[in-house]
Amino acid sequence: MKTAPTLTFSQLGCSRGGRLLFHGIDCVLEAGRWLYVAGANGVGKTSLLRMVCGLAPIEAGQILWKGVSIHAQRDAYHQDLCYLGHLNALQESISVRENLSFTAALSGFAPSGAQMQEVLTRFGVGGREHQLVRHLSQGQKRRVALSRLALNPARLWVLDEPFVAMDEAGVRMLAELIAAHLEGGGMAVVTSHQQVAIGSMPAQLLELGA
Amino acid sequence: MKKLQLRKLGLASVLLAALRREISLAMRQKGEVLTPLMFFVVIASLFPLGVGPESALLLRMAPGVLWVSALLAAMLSLQRLFAMDYADGSLEQMVLSATPLGLLVAVKAFAHFLLSGLPLVLMAPVLGLQFGLEGRALGILMLTLLLGTPTLSLIGSIGAALTLGVRGAGVLLSLLILPLYIPVLIFGAGAVEADAAGLGIGGHLSLLAALLVLSIFFAPLATTTALRISLE
Numbered sequence: 001m002k003t004a005p006t007l008t009f010s011q012l013g014c015s016r017g018g019r020l021l022f023h024g025i026d027c028v029l030e031a032g033r034w035l036y037v038a039g040a041n042g043v044g045k046t047s048l049l050r051m052v053c054g055l056a057p058i059e060a061g062q063i064l065w066k067g068v069s070i071h072a073q074r075d076a077y078h079q080d081l082c083y084l085g086h087l088n089a090l091q092e093s094i095s096v097r098e099n100l101s102f103t104a105a106l107s108g109f110a111p112s113g114a115q116m117q118e119v120l121t122r123f124g125v126g127g128r129e130h131q132l133v134r135h136l137s138q139g140q141k142r143r144v145a146l147s148r149l150a151l152n153p154a155r156l157w158v159l160d161e162p163f164v165a166m167d168e169a170g171v172r173m174l175a176e177l178i179a180a181h182l183e184g185g186g187m188a189v190v191t192s193h194q195q196v197a198i199g200s201m202p203a204q205l206l207e208l209g210a
Numbered sequence: 211m212k213k214l215q216l217r218k219l220g221l222a223s224v225l226l227a228a229l230r231r232e233i234s235l236a237m238r239q240k241g242e243v244l245t246p247l248m249f250f251v252v253i254a255s256l257f258p259l260g261v262g263p264e265s266a267l268l269l270r271m272a273p274g275v276l277w278v279s280a281l282l283a284a285m286l287s288l289q290r291l292f293a294m295d296y297a298d299g300s301l302e303q304m305v306l307s308a309t310p311l312g313l314l315v316a317v318k319a320f321a322h323f324l325l326s327g328l329p330l331v332l333m334a335p336v337l338g339l340q341f342g343l344e345g346r347a348l349g350i351l352m353l354t355l356l357l358g359t360p361t362l363s364l365i366g367s368i369g370a371a372l373t374l375g376v377r378g379a380g381v382l383l384s385l386l387i388l389p390l391y392i393p394v395l396i397f398g399a400g401a402v403e404a405d406a407a408g409l410g411i412g413g414h415l416s417l418l419a420a421l422l423v424l425s426i427f428f429a430p431l432a433t434t435t436a437l438r439i440s441l442e
Contacts, residue, residue, distance in 0.1 A: 053306055056442055079308040087299025091231075093238040098231065103300075105227035106307035106314075109216040119214070153216065 005066050005080070005155055006030050007052070007187060013060030014047050021047060022208050023060060029204060031155075034178065034188040036203035043209030045191040046086070049160050052189055053083045065156070082107070082154035084162060088145035092134035096120070096144050099133060104151045111151050123147045124170065139165050146174060149181070157181060157188040163196060171196060224309050225317050232321035235294075242290060247329045250283035254337045265342050272341035273351060273402035274395075279337075280330050280355060281362065281391050287326040288366040288387070289373075289380050291318060292437070296374050305441055312430040315371075315437070319363045319429065327359030343402075350405050354398040357418040364422075364429035365390050371436035394421060 006028055013023035021044030029035050037045050050056040052063060054070050054077065063070050070077045090099045097116060104111050111119070113129075120126050123143045125136070133141060142165045149157060157178070163171050171194070178188055179199030190203075219227070236243050257275045258268055295301040304314050334355055335348040343351065369387035373379040401414035 055302060055305065075308065075310065078306055081306060083302065083306050085299055085302060087302065089299035089303045091235060091294065091298060091300060094231070094234055098234060102227060102231045103303055104216070105219055105224050106303060106309055108219050108224060108308055110219045110223070110227075111214070111216055115214050115216070150214065151216065 004031060005187070006064075007035075007156060007189070008064040008067070009061065010064065011061035012048075012051070012058070012063065014044055014051065015059060016044070016047065025061070025206070027204070027206055029187055029189070031185045031187060032182050033201065034182055034190060034198060034203050035206055037189065037191045037206050037208065039208035045208060046160055048208065049083075049085075049158055049189065049191060052158055053081065054078075055083075079107075080155045081158065082149060082152045082156070083158045083160075084145060084149065085160045088141050089148075090133045090141055090145060093132060095130050095132055096125070096136070097129040100144070100148065100151060103148050107152050107154065109151065109153070116151070119147045119150045120144070122150065123173065139167065139170070142166060143170060146177075149177060155186050157186065157190075159188060159190045161191055161193070163192050163194055175199075221309070221313070225313055228309075228314055228317045229321055232318060233325070236321070236325050242287070243325050243329070246283040246287040246326050247333060249286055250279050250330055250333060251337065253279040253282060255340060258340050268341045269343065270403075272338060272343050272347075273399040275341070276334055276337060276351060277355075277358075277395050277399040280334070280359065281388065281395060283330060284326060284359065284362040284366060285384055285387065287322065288363075288370050289383060291322055291367055291370040292374055293370075293379075296440070301437065302441060305437060311434045311437065315367060315430045315433045316364075316426070319367045319433075320360075322363040322367070323360045327355075327363055330359060331355045347402050347406065350402050350411060353415070354401045354418060357415065357422060358394045358398040361394050361418070361422045361425045362391060364425040365394075367433045368429055368436060371433045371440060374437070374440040394418065397421070 009025050009027040012025040014021045027035065037048060039045055047056060051058050054074060065077050089103065100116055101111065116129060117126065120129060123146060125140050125143045136144065146162060162174060166174065175196050175198045181188065182199055182201055254276055257271065261267060292301060295304065305311055331352055334351055338348045338351055366387055369383045372386065373383045376382060397414045397417045401411045404414060405411050
């Protein structure tokens, strides 16, 4: 029997440079829900997200995916995970298409040319597949980076400030994309300084430093 | 918004895609590939000019000089092995991907060999002629370089991963890695001399091959661990 996917934090704690950022965080995220991680600068939002991905070691407490510690099932967990950090993970000297097909290949998928075109058009950067990334603007690069989400069937999205450098239409489109992902049984952990409504589902709020 | 139906890839195709990306990145920055090669040519050419045209001395020095130049040239390109992927976040994606990181690292080391080791192997006989090496010696030199340079890439990847994001990484990388290159240097350069002295070279080649096999097995493991630590 398959256990329903849940992301669980139990007694999670973290410190940086000897300063305690947060401790004793308990939280359960179920399929179809999203966790909104809020808090001022420097309260440890990015640190928390890097711990959720498994990039940073967990100092105190545990993070469980489907009831098992994420560090005990790294490969299986990475199959379910799509992370988007502050960096776009795009190489400047190769084309948009080469970048996207590489990141898709990393998660084991090969989007066709038409699919890639469709996704890029949806993200407002259609017709730029063959352009070098270095010739795109900051916002366009962000859009290309975000389009990875649509080319990856991972169940858990971990998004660090995804709305940064996006215009109003971009914010709306991303919110719709996340809403569709949640409707399909996906989950998301999102940090953002702007309060954004995503779908009809109210966010689970995790306020750090409060 | 409908969900896309994506075609699944086998592991071999994933690794092939990673190799293709390494090569197309290198082709867009040809200078990066050519600089170590030119460095190799210049260093190896300075010796005949500096030592003078005494052919017996040059002949004796040749294998050692060519091998040391090859080590230094390999060091030069190693700094960039992970640096670009680290800077733009691609490395995070590789670490977090469903593809085993050890295999991706092995692909990167193999691409490094193709783009920096193999050109050295092909260039070596031309430089060997400057030192008065003859056909048979040139052949042995190429063979040892062919067996040795992949080991240089693999061992070097450990150092490149350890020094990621460190200031002054280049010098630190040399200090970490050059001592580990000593066995490859001894058996690589030694083979040509052993043959000139009329001894067999089977032992030297076997040891070079053994070093290669060992590093194929252990270097990706060590590199993965180092990468995870560097990204923390």
